[in-house]
Amino acid sequence: MINDTSVEGPYAGYATLAMTQRIMSAAHGGQILLSQITHDLVWEQLPPDISLLDMGQHRLKDLLHPIHLYQVVIANLPTDFPPLKTLESFPHNLPIQLTSFIGREREIVEVKQLLANARLLTLIGPGGTGKTRLALKVAEDLLPSFADGVWLAELAPLADPAFIPQAIASIFELRELPNVPLINIVTDYLRAKELLLILDNCEHLVEESAKLSQHLLHTCPQLKIIASSREALGIAGEMSIVCHHSLCPIRLKSRVKH
DSSP states (O other), X not given: OOOOTTXXXXXXXXXXXXXXXXXXXXXXXXXXXEEHHHHHHHGGGOOTTEEEEEEEEXXXXXXXXXXXXXXXXXTTSOOOOOOOOSGGGSOBOOOOOSSXXXXXXXXXXXXXXXXXXXXXXXEEOOTTSSHHHHHHHHHHHTXXXXXXXXXXXXXXXXXXXXXXXXXXXXXXXXXXXXXXXXXHHHHXXXXXXXXXXEEEOOGGGHHHHHHHHHHHHHHOTTEEEEEEESSOOOOTTEEEEEOOOTTSOOOOOEEEOO
16 A cells, blocks of 8 residues: 555546556665555564665655655565666755646657757747746656756746856855866866756846856767757757747747757
């Protein structure tokens, strides 16, 4: 039995299956995991040769709240496994989402397919069309695909485009060095990284965001970028998607900038 309250879905059965799938995906081959509610139901009835190891709370993909997990320990079976494959297992700075992301599976699949064939994907649309939420959802799903993580740079608070390198540097806790431009420090750090960078809300800094993206993509061969903006960045190789009003299903149109 699984606790249904942490998943928002059209009905309880779907929620149970969704959570079961997420818990299974966190485990390794041969590893048995239980949720808190299942632990509470069975722990007093366990045979003497079976015990439960407290694995603590973990964030699982698509679930709103952390889930307390337990590992079943059985005599003569393996008990040592790598860390659970939860969101904490991958390097990132993605914020915890306060709402579920339901009903845009087609759009998510299309964004992933386009990003697989491009190194710069820009989500375009006016405010309120769900660009940031879509970018974060795709980034969360792609966490296992990037060895050096998925990282969000929020550009909305910046009034001066000169601060974009500083915003990116702060994500990775990079420090300025005397007589060394900060963009050089950022570039050197990212040069060998297999990493997805999200530049969120570029519309008021389009020109500088475009220059920075072009520079990083040319110098960091394993880097990919998702940008969100009210207009395309307009650089070579960019793939753009138009997001319409968030109250309706998002309609996507892709185009490649040459």
